[in-house]
Amino acid sequence: MFESAELGHAIDKTTYKEREAALREALLAAQVELKRRGDFPVIIVLAGMPAAGKGEIANLLAEWMDPRHISTLAFDPPNDEEAARPPFWRFWRALPPKGTIGIVFGSWYADPLWHWDSERHQVQIERRIERILRLEKLLTDDGALVLKFWLHLSEDRLKKRLKTLEADPLTAWRVSKEDKHFLKHYEQNAQHAEQLLTRTNQADSSWRVVEGWDANYRALSIGQQVLDAVNHHLARDSIKQRRADAAPLQPSIDGVRLLDTLPLGHAPIKDYKQQLEALQGRLNGLVRDSRFARHAVVAVFEGMDAAGKGGAIRRITGALDARQYRVVPIAAPTDEEKAQPYLWRFWRHVPSCGRLTIFDRSWYGRVLVERIEGFATPAEWLRAYGEINDFEAQLDDAGVIVVKFWLAIDKDEQLARFKAREAIDWKRFKITEEDWRNRDKWDDYIAAGSDMVERTSTTIAPWHLIGANNKQHARIAVLTALCDAIESRLKRKD
Template sequence: MFESVEVGNRLSKAAFKRIEPHMRHDLLEVQKELAVSPLSVIVIVGGAEGAGKGELVNLLLSWMDARGIDVQAFWDETDEERERPFMWRFWRVLPPTGRLGIFFGSWYTAPIIDRVFNRSDDADLDRALDRIVEFERMLADENVLVLKFWLHLSQDSQIKRLKKLEKHPDESWRVSKSDWKFVKKYKKFHRISERAIRRTNTAFAPWHLVEAEDVQYRTIVVTRTIRNAMQSALEALKNRPAEERRPDMPKPKKFNVLENLDQTQTLTEEEYEAQLTKYRSRIGFLARKLREKGLSMALVFEGPDAAGKGGAIRRVLSALDARQYRVVSVAAPTDEEKAHPYLWRFWRHLPRRGKITIFDRSWYGRVLVERIEGFCSPEDWQRAYGEINAFEEQLAESGIIVLKFWLQTTPEEQIERFRDRQTTPYKQYKITEEDWRNRDKWNAYEAAACEMIEKTGSDALPWIPIPANDKNFARISVMKAVAKALEDRLK
């Protein structure tokens, strides 16, 4: 693979001077188009040590409008980053629509380095690369153009370049001990990088190998590739048919997981108070152990309006230290959230080690309200099942305990609660016109919820459907499940 970029390509200074002004003009023009488009761009700059990655990034900032570019350098992980899933540090800095992000290092860096230094094996590397392919496919589907550059040097050229920099009084600071450490592993880096590039070279996010021996040649190849790719992506967006967003009204099966819930289960007030005291104490103790062990937890609450999600959440919170938890109430996305890939708004709220985040509604909105109300295209919600599964798997792999609750009432119980809210002054804020509109689509929401449970539930990350006609029973059922999950993990 790398033989193709060790052939001695060069560009004369005269040719470079002739091309430079036109290229700078073109880059600025295409950047202007980007600024008013629904596209965002990520430029990944990777490759051999001493290949001029820093010089290239500085040049891009000088040739383009730096005000529309975000440069992200991924050095050593911070404490905040180490305490969350690996991909969190990249998700949080994804560029919004209209902007270009330059990633100095990327999600490829750690998997490759870990394999080179035997901190992982081939199977670990391949799993990480497969996860990256999933991620980049999602970015492409969300109108993110990913441009991946690998600046290559032969081993001899790399050594010469680093020695030359070391001898230069104004440039010696660029060479570090780790650079020479990597040089000693050149052949292994060569082999493992080639494996990574082959496995992740896709139609939606291809790699661009660049011979980096000659500065002029390297510069024009990279800038021309960026210009052409951005022009093509912007043109494709202009010519793409208007996205069709229409409400989807599925019909529920006569027998389904929600209809089969036993809604006759109840608890008396005495039973409820006794069990509330028991589980409040148990959860409080286990939550402290969770913090001591450096684990974290994410609780997801979904269900129809007036199903008792808020009441169940408050009972769980009553067992916790307020310093340990955070409640995220999910409503319609803000303009900032709409400018990023769908799951961005949820990745940014993931808990650190020892913390608990409670989601009052969640990422499942895409396959529920957005599907039913036509807020997204059919393609968006259909692919969301796979994206959500991949997301939750990453949470679990990083040590986050994920519990997903669906609180279900009958339509008859819901109407009683709506009427109670209308007639009780301190509850009137809970009832809105939207609640009544959603009630008219009860069957569609039930069908969508059943499909969601079927496609996103697994042995490792199951849904926990709760019969919620009796509030006391539902609240204790939730607390029991939280306590059991903590006990199982902390054994």
């Protein structure tokens, strides 16, 4: 893997000067086009041996191109806000928007790289590699250009480089204890690096190993590769087209659909008020339990318009301290959100430890309204199932309790509720043209919802399918399921 990067590649100064000028001009031109098109981001991951020139390359790329549209993302150890959330939250919030370039240091590769020798961490490392593969797949599937450079130094050259740096009082500070430790266990570290690189090579995001010894060589080599890759990406057909070639789902052959089979009507509950109060008391106790401080809740509400999502949410929040929860209503994405992969706008609302976020509609819009209205291509919403499962698994891994509710009503009940709303002056705004249009697509929503439940109801994040023609029944069922989920998680030992 590193053979070619130990050959002692070098470029003389004259050649460098000649080629640099042309390269720089071409890079600037490509960057202008990237910004103008604005339909994908470029993510450049810089990793490699110590003192192999990662920082220098980042500076040079920013110097060659227009620094206004480049962000350099250096991930230090997580700060408080980051440590209180799933590990990849900080990568998500730093993703460069479409049309710009992000240069990433100490990225998602930083942690696992240096601790392979610890037996204890083996499982985490495996998990991390899977996460990396999925993140990069998601990004490239979304159209991002992901370029990963590994700056390599042979053992001899690393030794020499560290010695030179240490000899000069102006650069001695750059050699850290970790660097020396790395050199001491060079062979083992190189093996681990090779393993990591091999296992995280993917068709659309493969590693490019570059020898880091000669500054001219590594600069021209990486600059040229960035240029070629960006131009190649720009030359493709529109990003959308490229991804639209997946076979759509077929309805079940006997026509039976999961969401048609739910019992919807329930008898009135005589002691509703008492039951509600008892459940709210239980919920309040659970989130004030000291064990809850290491957890968080993400609750998701989906269902037809007027299914009673808002009312159910208010029965939850009524039990909570307002400082502890946040309700996020999902409407059309803002333009900052449109410049990112679709999951970005949900990642940004992931709660920190001890808190609850309740989503009124959610990432499932991708496989419901966006599928039905054609806002997402078949390839996009088909891969969303897996991306969503992974997103929820990451939440679960970090101790976040994911609870998902599908509130089900029938068409008659919806009509009655629409009419009731229209009769009340200030509720009239809640019924829009769109609601009536959605109603015409009832069947499509049942089909898409059934596919959704089938593909995304998992042990860690099951769908609770709740008949909601009777509002009282729905609210009691929602609160019960939520309390049960929190309670069983608090009891779990992990």
